[in-house]
Amino acid sequence: MGNFRTIVGSAIAGIFVMSVWGAFAAKYGIAGGWFAGFIIIGTAWFFNHCLGVIDNQAGAAPVDQALGIGIAGSMRDVFMAGSISPLIESLPTLLFVGLGGIAGAVCAAMFQQDLAKARSAAAKAQSEATSRSA
Amino acid sequence: MAVNFAIATFAGGFIFAFLVAFCWGPLVEKFGPIGGWLAAAFIVGTAWTLNHGVGLIHQSGRAWIDMAYAVGIGLLIGGIYSGANLARALPTAISAIVGGTLGGFILSCFLGK
Numbered sequence: 001m002g003n004f005r006t007i008v009g010s011a012i013a014g015i016f017v018m019s020v021w022g023a024f025a026a027k028y029g030i031a032g033g034w035f036a037g038f039i040i041i042g043t044a045w046f047f048n049h050c051l052g053v054i055d056n057q058a059g060a061a062p063v064d065q066a067l068g069i070g071i072a073g074s075m076r077d078v079f080m081a082g083s084i085s086p087l088i089e090s091l092p093t094l095l096f097v098g099l100g101g102i103a104g105a106v107c108a109a110m111f112q113q114d115l116a117k118a119r120s121a122a123a124k125a126q127s128e129a130t131s132r133s134a
Numbered sequence: 135m136a137v138n139f140a141i142a143t144f145a146g147g148f149i150f151a152f153l154v155a156f157c158w159g160p161l162v163e164k165f166g167p168i169g170g171w172l173a174a175a176f177i178v179g180t181a182w183t184l185n186h187g188v189g190l191i192h193q194s195g196r197a198w199i200d201m202a203y204a205v206g207i208g209l210l211i212g213g214i215y216s217g218a219n220l221a222r223a224l225p226t227a228i229s230a231i232v233g234g235t236l237g238g239f240i241l242s243c244f245l246g247k
Contacts (some may be wrong), residue, residue, distance in 0.1 A: 071234025089195025100147025101204025
């Protein structure tokens, strides 16, 4: 059932993003695209991750709705062309977007660890200062 | 792909995945579910403006490569970097790929017809 939930949640998010978003951007430009992010991702995040339609188990590496959304966009164009060649042409972009994403997420994790270390060092220094003054 | 476009595309993926991995959780911790909507607008909406609105991510082919790939792939690998288990996530990851493919197929049934 968890896998079925994940399939349905990812498909719904992908369908919205890869049709409605472009329509907003085509009609209202940048403002429409920004607003589409708000209403589509906000709503999809709420059911997929806040309520947990996508089956992310404790201790497992996180599977974000973004994975299904990205696949939906590429596969839409593959199915519309009836051929895999559009995807082959797009592989360089996919490679650099993926590498950038990995670097960005790992960098964020490193920053989080570093900030947590700095905070605990500051808290320790403060508690030592209090115990000395007492 | 030319080197300049490759650099720009890498940077676009980096920025979006970094913002989501770094800011989304704390926003939800501070504001509850409303934080998720704030994140959707101010992280995803604003990053879309950069990556697709003005085109930091260069599209080398006809199949659309969304900035979502950066987060989908990045968070998975970032989670492994932080000590999360990949094997336990695999069924969900495969289901997400199946779901995305299903969504793409459904869209192809009416778009451009």
